[in-house]
Amino acid sequence: MSATEPLLGILGGMGPQAGLDLAHKLITSTRAENDQDHVPFVLFSLPGPVADRTEYLLGDSATNPAYAIADQLESMSGLGVTVAVIACNTAHAAPIFEVILELLREKQVDLPLLHLVDETIARLGHDFPAINRVGVLGTRGAYQSRLYEQALEKAGYETVLPEPDIREQMVHAAIYDSRFGIKATAGKVSAKSRELMRLAISHVGERGAEVVILGCTELPLAVAAPIVEGIPVLDPTQIIAERITRIFRPGRPVG
């Protein structure tokens, strides 16, 4: 395959449906008259070797998923990928993301990575210049590592988190529950997960959040509307998709 043009790499599989959601949002964010107008990409969806990000951050698994992720990024680079994005918020937590960057340096792989969290914070400032209090919903691992909290703090925002029992029984369950969770019903999100997410958004709204970030790539699968219970919802997957379109096809953003 000749690498004569910029090529995007989407590192998906965490879970598989979340990776596809990013590719789908990229396609719908690009105004195209034919196939060739679309951003060229390769999507890797190899969940087998990638240890669960949250389990690692909580100390429940000794394997840092950074190793498998860096291996896959190295393969992408070999294919001619010129910029990549990891379709998983939790993988951007420092104990994982910093190790990925270090491994790429060791392997001498020169592959720029777009940063899901940083791009989301940048967009927040652009779209909502007057707000202060930002709600964040995510996995246990993302909370533990203060992934969005630290980035929001640095940018001058106050973070509004759900109460611990809501976080466990609503957000974590919506993703991981073995009966109705998004990972267990991939592609067909349950009504239960959708309802739990509606309640969780409403809950952080009651605690003062002016906007809510869906800080796990699986959550947007269960939240279709841009405003829920009167609260604007920020979808990092949609934000990064629009950013990619502006990088690769500056004349072709939708809308």
Place this chain on the structure above:
Amino acid sequence: MSATEPLLGILGGMGPQAGLDLAHKLITSTRAENDQDHVPFVLFSLPGPVADRTEYLLGDSATNPAYAIADQLESMSGLGVTVAVIACNTAHAAPIFEVILELLREKQVDLPLLHLVDETIARLGHDFPAINRVGVLGTRGAYQSRLYEQALEKAGYETVLPEPDIREQMVHAAIYDSRFGIKATAGKVSAKSRELMRLAISHVGERGAEVVILGCTELPLAVAAPIVEGIPVLDPTQIIAERITRIFRPGRPVG
């Protein structure tokens, strides 16, 4: 990336939304309790170098898309892909598909390809043992090359095609029209394309078709129901997705 397990390659990009549709149907066809239960795959969506299949078959383009497709399959094989599928019915027409196989032999790339058309005919015999007359809707290129006609004939079926003006004004337009066609509105199929497909299915039904094959990977995007106007509709993308699940995850078909 270590190739220690079977890995699927999906050659998409023809168009990009059709490739994603196959990946999505694969995920929803696999009963999974966690990310790792899903079939591992890489999806290539690089429409740039791949010449339009229909334009080549009609003689409107001198470039056989087989060359770019074989290059991409070679790259997949280098990544550790153990079996691949091309997410485009028209690319399975002999003037393209036979050249792909020849190029892979020349390159000494030993990569088995699943065959979208053959798998669809096999499934037809299994699900509808008593029928004779099979409607086929597809691109101009697929008709010109008699892609499904020959395969159906060999299997003892009679093919029912739409009349030429219906084929042009409904099926071809639903895919290629520059205002409302599926390729021009990727990800958000127009009501017009959906309505044209409903009328085209009804039309081949009136001509005697007992079932209808959606013989272009973009048509299922505009036809959501398994039965339209009382006629069962066969979606090759769904059929190949279920076949892949049975190959990779024999204990995990949905339903």
